[in-house]
Amino acid sequence: MKKNILIIPGDGIGQEVTEWGKQVLEVIASKFGHEFAFDNAIMGHTAIEATGNPLPDETLAKAKASDAILFGAIGHAKYDNDPSAKVRPEQGLLKIRKELGLYANLRPILLFDELLDASSLKPEILRGTDILFFRELTGDVYFGEKLRNADNTFASDLMNYHRYEVERIARKAFEAAQTRGKRLCSVDKANVLETSRLWREVVQGLAAEYPDVETEHMFIDNAAMQLVKNPKKFDVVLTANLFGDILTDEASQIAGSMGMLASASIGDGTGFFEPIHGSAHDIAGQDKANPLASILSAALMLDIAFGLQEEAKAVTDAVDQALKAGWRTSDIAVNDTPTDRILGTVAMGQKVI
Amino acid sequence: MKKNILIIPGDGIGQEVTEWGKQVLEVIASKFGHEFAFDNAIMGHTAIEATGNPLPDETLAKAKASDAILFGAIGHAKYDNDPSAKVRPEQGLLKIRKELGLYANLRPILLFDELLDASSLKPEILRGTDILFFRELTGDVYFGEKLRNADNTFASDLMNYHRYEVERIARKAFEAAQTRGKRLCSVDKANVLETSRLWREVVQGLAAEYPDVETEHMFIDNAAMQLVKNPKKFDVVLTANLFGDILTDEASQIAGSMGMLASASIGDGTGFFEPIHGSAHDIAGQDKANPLASILSAALMLDIAFGLQEEAKAVTDAVDQALKAGWRTSDIAVNDTPTDRILGTVAMGQKVI
Ligand SMILES: CC(C)[C@H](C(=O)O)[C@@H](O)C(=O)O
Numbered sequence: 001m002k003k004n005i006l007i008i009p010g011d012g013i014g015q016e017v018t019e020w021g022k023q024v025l026e027v028i029a030s031k032f033g034h035e036f037a038f039d040n041a042i043m044g045h046t047a048i049e050a051t052g053n054p055l056p057d058e059t060l061a062k063a064k065a066s067d068a069i070l071f072g073a074i075g076h077a078k079y080d081n082d083p084s085a086k087v088r089p090e091q092g093l094l095k096i097r098k099e100l101g102l103y104a105n106l107r108p109i110l111l112f113d114e115l116l117d118a119s120s121l122k123p124e125i126l127r128g129t130d131i132l133f134f135r136e137l138t139g140d141v142y143f144g145e146k147l148r149n150a151d152n153t154f155a156s157d158l159m160n161y162h163r164y165e166v167e168r169i170a171r172k173a174f175e176a177a178q179t180r181g182k183r184l185c186s187v188d189k190a191n192v193l194e195t196s197r198l199w200r201e202v203v204q205g206l207a208a209e210y211p212d213v214e215t216e217h218m219f220i221d222n223a224a225m226q227l228v229k230n231p232k233k234f235d236v237v238l239t240a241n242l243f244g245d246i247l248t249d250e251a252s253q254i255a256g257s258m259g260m261l262a263s264a265s266i267g268d269g270t271g272f273f274e275p276i277h278g279s280a281h282d283i284a285g286q287d288k289a290n291p292l293a294s295i296l297s298a299a300l301m302l303d304i305a306f307g308l309q310e311e312a313k314a315v316t317d318a319v320d321q322a323l324k325a326g327w328r329t330s331d332i333a334v335n336d337t338p339t340d341r342i343l344g345t346v347a348m349g350q351k352v353i
Numbered sequence: 354m355k356k357n358i359l360i361i362p363g364d365g366i367g368q369e370v371t372e373w374g375k376q377v378l379e380v381i382a383s384k385f386g387h388e389f390a391f392d393n394a395i396m397g398h399t400a401i402e403a404t405g406n407p408l409p410d411e412t413l414a415k416a417k418a419s420d421a422i423l424f425g426a427i428g429h430a431k432y433d434n435d436p437s438a439k440v441r442p443e444q445g446l447l448k449i450r451k452e453l454g455l456y457a458n459l460r461p462i463l464l465f466d467e468l469l470d471a472s473s474l475k476p477e478i479l480r481g482t483d484i485l486f487f488r489e490l491t492g493d494v495y496f497g498e499k500l501r502n503a504d505n506t507f508a509s510d511l512m513n514y515h516r517y518e519v520e521r522i523a524r525k526a527f528e529a530a531q532t533r534g535k536r537l538c539s540v541d542k543a544n545v546l547e548t549s550r551l552w553r554e555v556v557q558g559l560a561a562e563y564p565d566v567e568t569e570h571m572f573i574d575n576a577a578m579q580l581v582k583n584p585k586k587f588d589v590v591l592t593a594n595l596f597g598d599i600l601t602d603e604a605s606q607i608a609g610s611m612g613m614l615a616s617a618s619i620g621d622g623t624g625f626f627e628p629i630h631g632s633a634h635d636i637a638g639q640d641k642a643n644p645l646a647s648i649l650s651a652a653l654m655l656d657i658a659f660g661l662q663e664e665a666k667a668v669t670d671a672v673d674q675a676l677k678a679g680w681r682t683s684d685i686a687v688n689d690t691p692t693d694r695i696l697g698t699v700a701m702g703q704k705v706i
């Protein structure tokens with residue numbers, strides 16, 4: 001198989017971890033006889049520094065022309081603490097999601113047995129958890145009109161959804177549920193929000209077309225609670241953009257660390273694969289970041305973008321073996337992890353390779 | 354002290370649990386020589402059934418005239434599953450919050466040592482946790498304009514904040530932080546939302562006036578994660594309405610159960626005290642609900658509305674003693690709780706009395 005893959009390391013630890021997702025793809029290509037051609041592009045803070053634009057035209061053109069994209073992370077504290085900054089790294093990420101039509105963000109909560117102890121949740125609460133989030137990614141309050149009045153005393157963001165936006169992601173979630181545990185939980189705040197009432201109507205309407213899937217509706221506040229109380233009760237979770245952002249970060253604690261979670265953004269064209277963690281500038285450049293989320297993002301690319309299930313499994317198995325052998329990065333180490341088993345980014349990447 | 358207290362049991366288990374908050378107030382009155390006069394009013398589904406209106410004028414008039422309100426819970430599945438319902442129980446709650454100017458919702462995450470095991474989080478993660486949430490309660494996407502287009506293909510809700518709305522709750526949070534751990538964490542999504550950027554600007558501006566308080570800003574997705582990972586790191590948490598709704602429900606798992614958490618809503622006039630749990634119609638009328646959140650809401654009333662700290666402490670001590678004696682309602686029981694220690698609503702209420 002011949003594929004063009006675009007690597008966008010982005011900001012902070014994105015630079016370090018994406019290197020390992022890429023190297024894993026190279027090993028897979030040579031082992032399984034594929035031809036993966038790689039190109040590089042910039043985005044986020046890195047791109048602002050170089051060009052003034054968080055998503056340069058060249059990056060967008062390369063992205064559209066590629067078969068799949070491996071992305072690192074975005075963001076920089078400099079902008080976070082300056083609410084009046086007009087140009088921000090995150091604009092690059094939001095724009096590329098919109099431009100590539102990446103309306104469905106899949107976030108599997110994959111639990112490696114070896115990491116049961118790394119979580120703040122009790123092992124008996126965690127064991128057996130297997131959740132697949134479908135987060136809507138190109139609508140909601142993220143993309144609605146933003147206003148600030150002239151005398152700076154008022155600000156607003158429009159939360160909004162079109163019926164077709166809810167329908168297309170809901171269908172993907174129902175279809176996924178059919179191939180898994182056959183349960184779908186749609187999360188909203190229909191007791192308060194009109195947007196959520198439209199959301200619920202659409203999902204209720206579609207449920208009839210998927211009679212083999214057990215459909216449930218849950219308020220976001222309750223879902224945030226149930227996810228900690230009893231994560232096993234969830235199979236496929238369907239959410240709007242903002243609620244999905246919150247719930248999936250919360251759910252990262254189920255997997256022991258944010259450093260373990262990969263995501264796939266898909267939609268109209270080229271798929272986009274990235275860890276759910278951020279740029280973590282506090283540890284950037286120090287060989288401390290966990291490369292496993294980037295490596296698992298590469299596995300998702302093989303599986304979802306290229307349909308290479310066997311190759312994807314080879315990657316997750318390699319991660320599993322590294323963990324079974326006792327290797328840990330510091331984010332997934334526990335009190336009694338022997339210090340000689342705690343690795344930096346490079347060493348952990350090499351173990352998986 | 355002479356006070357007029359309005360009791361609004363509301364819907365579902367609200368009816369059962371509020372009775373015990375009230376009885377505890379009666380006992381306190383007779384023990385400490387106060388005169389508490391009680392009146393009753395209806396709200397929510399109960400009020401819709403009786404009058405067609407989730408917040409009848411009579412209830413609102415009584416509320417405004419009272420010195421404090423003890424509320425139960427609101428909501429009914431009937432409306433949740435009918436996204437097109439025009440009249441809904443929750444409208445009553447939102448309207449009374451607005452009409453009474455209850456802009457600050459205080460939600461203390463109080464951890465009883467005896468319940469460390471009832472949580473899904475590991476005891477060593479929990480021990481020492483003491484968080485006070487300040488959730489803004491009369492603004493945000495809850496109260497912004499709601500639209501549905503004529504052909505039902507589009508819906509929106511306006512998320513919005515005025516500077517003064519952020520300032521008045523932020524001041525309350527800073528002041529509370531000064532009397533506690535002197536740390537304030539303000540939660541927003543300033544990397545995406547204009548409303549959050551205004552929020553952050555205001556909080557940054559005020560921070561200079563409270564130099565003894567260490568102020569931190571955190572994105573909501575990160576906060577939802579940190580709350581599970583390391584709840585001890587929080588002291589006072591300041592949030593907008595929607596984010597606070599989500600985070601405080603999530604945080605209920607720290608206290609072992611939603612059935613343990615009380616809240617105080619304060620602002621321009623009469624204070625409003627209520628459990629953070631919902632109407633739980635699935636267990637309503639079965640003597641299963643935990644009355645402790647209502648009883649602890651009564652304690653918050655004594656403390657915050659009437660300044661009766663000693664009386665408030667007598668109530669929380671009584672709850673503590675009931676727990677120390679091993680008494681549990683089913684929501685806070687664990688696997689090895691002896692069945693003869695598991696009580697219903699009435700029996701648990703009596704133990705505290
Ligand atoms: C960086 C930020 C804009 C982004 C989001 O909120 O979508 C991130 O948190 C994520 O979840 O991918």
Ligand SMILES: CC(C)[C@H](C(=O)O)[C@@H](O)C(=O)O
Nearest residue numbers: 191192221427428443446598
């Ligand atoms: C019932 C609902 C409208 C309410 C809210 O979202 O504010 C509830 O969840 C709460 O937290 O008090």
